[in-house]
Amino acid sequence: MGNQLFQQARESVTYAHSVANGSVQGDKYEAIVKAKNALSSAFANSTDAERAQLREFQQTIDSI
Incomplete structure (x- = not known):
């Protein structure tokens, strides 16, 4: 099913x-x-791998 919040x-x-x-x-x-x-x-509520991707998403938001 995957992480819905992610x-x-x-x-x-x-x-x-x-x-x-x-x-x-x-x-x-x-x-x-x-x-x-x-x-x-x-x-x-994320795994370590998801957290790494979330940090990249945060960088995207920070650059807007």
Whole structure:
């Protein structure tokens, strides 16, 4: 089944990145806040490998 929180974090970061680069219309600030919250929730319930990917997602959000 996979880690649902991890999947939500990945989708939120992808969406925020798409909004930031203009390929999708949306509220950039709201998308970033949602992604940060999803990352925070996912981090506590993830494996070490997932945490490594979550750190990369966090870097993506930080660079927006």
